[in-house]
Amino acid sequence: MEKEKKFSYSFNDDINEIARLEDIVHAMGKEWAIDEKLQFSINLVLEELISNIIFYGFKRKDSNNIINLVALINKDEIVITLSDNAIKFNILEQEEKAISSKSVDDMEVGGLGIHFIKNLTSFIKYNRKNGFNYLTLSFILKP
Amino acid sequence: MKIRSKNISSFNLFELNGRLNQDDLIELENQINEKMKYGSKYFVFDISQLSYINSSGLRILIKTQKQLKLFDGYLVLVDPMKNVKELMKLSELEDFLRLRYGLKETIKEFI
Numbered sequence: 202m203e204k205e206k207k208f209s210y211s212f213n214d215d216i217n218e219i220a221r222l223e224d225i226v227h228a229m230g231k232e233w234a235i236d237e238k239l240q241f242s243i244n245l246v247l248e249e250l251i252s253n254i255i256f257y258g259f260k261r262k263d264s265n266n267i268i269n270l271v272a273l274i275n276k277d278e279i280v281i282t283l284s285d286n287a288i289k290f291n292i293l294e295q296e297e298k299a300i301s302s303k304s305v306d307d308m309e310v311g312g313l314g315i316h317f318i319k320n321l322t323s324f325i326k327y328n329r330k331n332g333f334n335y336l337t338l339s340f341i342l343k344p
Numbered sequence: 345m346k347i348r349s350k351n352i353s354s355f356n357l358f359e360l361n362g363r364l365n366q367d368d369l370i371e372l373e374n375q376i377n378e379k380m381k382y383g384s385k386y387f388v389f390d391i392s393q394l395s396y397i398n399s400s401g402l403r404i405l406i407k408t409q410k411q412l413k414l415f416d417g418y419l420v421l422v423d424p425m426k427n428v429k430e431l432m433k434l435s436e437l438e439d440f441l442r443l444r445y446g447l448k449e450t451i452k453e454f455i
Contacts (some may be wrong), residue, residue, distance in 0.1 A: 216366055217411070219365070220365060220367070223363065223396075237427070238426075238427060238430070241396070241427040245396075245431070247364060248398055248399060249399055252366075252398075252400075263386040267375075278379075304405065313402060313403060313435060314398070314399035316435060317399060317431070317435070320434055321434075
């Protein structure tokens with residue numbers, strides 16, 4: 202039987218939705234034979250992004266608030282697109298903070314999630330269209 | 345139980361298990377704050393069974409380490425799983441969060 206090449210999911214504006222992510226990434230990992238390390242990275246990146254949208258992206262609770270996830274695989278990479286109708290948020294314009302032990306005393310604890318997202322993905326593209334944020338992320342498959 | 349803690353000699357031992365969700369992280373922060381309120385300044389976190397941590401979880405550990413430092417205290421993390429360890433390496437937190445290996449050996453430091 203041919204492998205499924207595409208996974209699609211939707212998340213509501215509810216932080217409890219994050220609990221589903223682990224199962225989703227696990228199912229993807231099983232179907233596409235993704236190693237544990239990459240599953241961990243995908244899970245972390247998606248959790249950071251989706252929780253950020255839920256906590257800060259929606260101006261008010263509304264049944265129309267939606268976050269969509271589409272994942273595709275090709276021979277080299279997994280490409281995941283998140284789309285949401287929250288406020289505009291371009292992660293590429295956000296400052297990341299790698300925390301250095303040398304600067305611990307001055308360290309701010311924000312920006313760590315952004316650092317993970319930018320460093321665990323190989324490519325990020327952002328687009329805003331018709332009131333939706335579209336964020337496309339690529340994760341390279343090991344040869 | 346994802347979070348267990350007990351007082352041993354001069355330090356607090358926390359055992360973190362599995363995957364901590366948002367509620368677990370709030371619970372963890374509350375437990376840490378409660379112990380700090382009563383003067384605890386040494387914390388050992390056994391994270392050998394912690395399979396996942398996100399930036400919110402790391403933020404709590406960073407914040408705790410910074411607060412403990414003000415009282416000449418500190419926390420140590422013991423026996424991280426591979427993925428958790430790599431995440432700390434990626435965020436350059438290995439030294440700051442005092443990663444150690446071997447719970448028994450680590451505990452000896454405090455007794």
